[in-house]
Amino acid sequence: MKNIQGMKNDFPIFRHHPDLTYLDSAATALKPETVIDAVSGYYETLSTNVGRGLYPLAEETTARMEGTREKTARFIGADTEEVIFTHGTTESMNLLASVLADRVKRDDNIVVTAMEHHSNFLPWERLARERGAELRVIPLSADGSIDMEILRNHVGSETSIFAFPAVSNVLGTINPVAAFVREAKRLNPGILTIVDAAQAAGHVAIDVREWDCDFLAFSGHKMFGPTGVGILYGKRGILETLPPYQVGGGMVLDVYPNPPAAGRACASIYKDIPHRFEAGTPDIAAIIGFGAAIDFIGGIGGSAIREHEIGITRYALDRLRSSFGADITIYGPEKAEDRGGLVSFTLSGVHPHDLAQVLGEKNIAIRAGEHCAAPLHRALDIPATARVSFSVYTEEGDVDRLIDGMRDARKIFNI
Amino acid sequence: MEIYQDIILDHYRNPRNFKAIPSCPCHGEAKNPTCGDRLAIDVSVKDGVIDDIGFQGVGCAISQAAASLLTEHVKGKSVTWALALGPKDVLGLLGVTLSPTRMKCALLSLETLKKAIKKR
Known part of the structure; x- marks a missing residue:
């Protein structure tokens, strides 16, 4: 895998918000300086x-x-x-x-x-x-x-x-x-x-x-x-x-x-x-x-971007599964290779909207809701999901902060 | 400000008036499209007074706690009084300030309540 490191430097928003963990790239990607x-x-x-x-x-x-x-x-x-x-x-x-x-x-x-x-x-x-x-x-x-x-x-x-x-x-x-x-x-x-x-x-x-x-x-x-x-x-x-x-x-x-x-x-x-x-x-x-x-x-190369996204998606899937076990339901294909760079899930005991709120207060940006896909949520028979999505600037540290934040959210709700 | 105050968590975990009132004519339903929250409220009215009320729904802590608090708040009051309630009253019950997005969660209960009453 080609190493895409330090990409955050190309994105001015991180100079204004150094603590931002942005996991909502599927909604909109951040903008590089160029x-x-x-x-x-x-x-x-x-x-x-x-x-x-x-x-x-x-x-x-x-x-x-x-x-x-x-x-x-x-x-x-x-x-x-x-x-x-x-x-x-x-x-x-x-x-x-x-x-x-x-x-x-x-x-x-x-x-x-x-x-x-x-x-x-x-x-x-x-x-x-x-x-x-x-x-x-x-x-x-x-x-x-x-x-x-x-x-x-x-x-x-x-x-x-x-x-x-x-x-x-x-x-x-x-x-x-x-x-x-x-x-x-x-x-x-x-x-x-x-x-x-x-x-x-x-x-x-x-x-x-x-x-x-x-x-x-x-x-x-x-x-x-x-x-x-x-x-x-x-x-x-x-x-x-x-x-x-x-x-x-x-x-x-x-x-x-x-x-x-x-x-x-x-x-x-x-x-x-x-x-x-x-x-x-x-x-x-x-x-x-x-x-x-x-x-x-x-300039980065389409295949390098894809490999980076597969790597970070695999890391996120592994950490979410190992950290929350039976308490998390992850939707979509099992393997990172079969997915775009995003993971939607529900966490037992914490509504996605509440999870997004708790994480938001920690500067961790995720999406919660129906993601403009109401028919899909009807088919899955769930009201809402939480979604994390990745890009070239996403690092393993961002996923680690997500996991810590999710643990804190469960504490707030006494789980 | 931490929005998950004890009162909100308490009403979220142990919602009051969480029930349907069978064959109740005053039934309202509403949905918050951004988060998928859904609420249904039944209001039983006698002589212009809300003598029983029940809500059912799925959703985040804010929407469910607000519904629970609101049903307690209006029980025993007149429908005229209930219809005059506004966003500030719901926020007062929750005891927190909310962002515009979360306000929609909190106000879903008020919207549903008014829909139910207007079926009268």
């Missing part, structure tokens, strides 16, 4: 709009944004034109549900899994309802995985959309994306496959060509980037057939007043992909900062 500098650098030295200006500063801003698009494309193995900037995974999914609406016919079905984040559940639940289609939810196996046989029982010739996560934000389950896509297309060659990669990006390698998914979405802020920027990848051949999402500035070539000129079917001519899907001024600073985040990940 990303913060890229954001403030844009406002200090460029501060111009993209795509329109003909003067050097505006041209430089456009070049930086389009440069980030190229970096993003390389990061996921796509073509540059297949990368659409949104404001986050949630907007990416809502955009898709909007432009794909016509593809869903009455009596079709849309398939999702029981491990969805609400952002990859609610857009499909609403679309199914609006189109008179059926929403099918694939249940999970006892170990928090999806059985291929169960998948086959849900996906069929009437399935227009199959949406699922690459990595579960609660269970940590890493789904075999390529195998799911292959099987779904075997069952229905016309199916559209949509991958929620919010918990995968920056943690496990993404290759949209190898995965062969039709769409994929993730957020910048979960992979060291700023908030306010998300990515939607779509296969070129499908994107080119889709209508715009929002209309307005930046996505149109020419606009004619009504009625359309003789012989014109449409009053306006939209731009080609990807700009057709990017109406309005984007969050330029966030996009430029996101480019710096991709560079940051590249």
Whole structure:
């Protein structure tokens, strides 16, 4: 395992909060100095709009944004034109549900899994309802995985959309994306496959060509980037057939007043992909900062990050199990290798919310609740879980402080 | 300030009025989406006075202790009086200050109580 040590020095927040043990990276990753500098650098030295200006500063801003698009494309193995900037995974999914609406016919079905984040559940639940289609939810196996046989029982010739996560934000389950896509297309060659990669990006390698998914979405802020920027990848051949999402500035070539000129079917001519899907001024600073985040990940190396996260996850699993034995219930796959860098659990006698409160008073940041995954908690038949999640700056000492804090919490509740 | 005071831990471990009132028309339910806490409250009203009350639920110490304390507080009082209770009253019962997120846990009981009373 490549040793990633001293990474905390790259993250200014630890200079302001030296005692912080941050175990909530699945909610949002902390920001390295290079990303913060890229954001403030844009406002200090460029501060111009993209795509329109003909003067050097505006041209430089456009070049930086389009440069980030190229970096993003390389990061996921796509073509540059297949990368659409949104404001986050949630907007990416809502955009898709909007432009794909016509593809869903009455009596079709849309398939999702029981491990969805609400952002990859609610857009499909609403679309199914609006189109008179059926929403099918694939249940999970006892170990928090999806059985291929169960998948086959849900996906069929009437399935227009199959949406699922690459990595579960609660269970940590890493789904075999390529195998799911292959099987779904075997069952229905016309199916559209949509991958929620919010918990995968920056943690496990993404290759949209190898995965062969039709769409994929993730957020910048979960992979060291700023908030306010998300990515939607779509296969070129499908994107080119889709209508715009929002209309307005930046996505149109020419606009004619009504009625359309003789012989014109449409009053306006939209731009080609990807700009057709990017109406309005984007969050330029966030996009430029996101480019710096991709560079940051590249500087460490994706496989080194993954190995570090497996190592720290294994350490956390071992310590949680050995410290609390039968008093702790850990959800999701047993082995660290089969998980993203996160562990969700319940501790007998201490509600997750109370645990988070006690730990919070000790500067140990964990997440407690449903983690925007109510259907999953219904399936597990528990009201809430506590979740710890890791990143490059997480050290074994952070896990040790967590264990000590959990022991203190049990003392408060007399256990 | 340490929020897990003895009174909160006591009501969390030994909740008062933790019961359902069968076939009670004044039944309210509420949920706190951030933490998954759920509460149900039954209120029995006679001549405008709460003569019996029961709550059931799952959740954190704050939400469950607040519900227990609140049910004790309103039992024997008029529904008009109970409906006029506000966040400060619940905080007063708990005897602690809470962050905005934990306030939602504490106030879940008040919301549920008012829902139940309004079924009248």
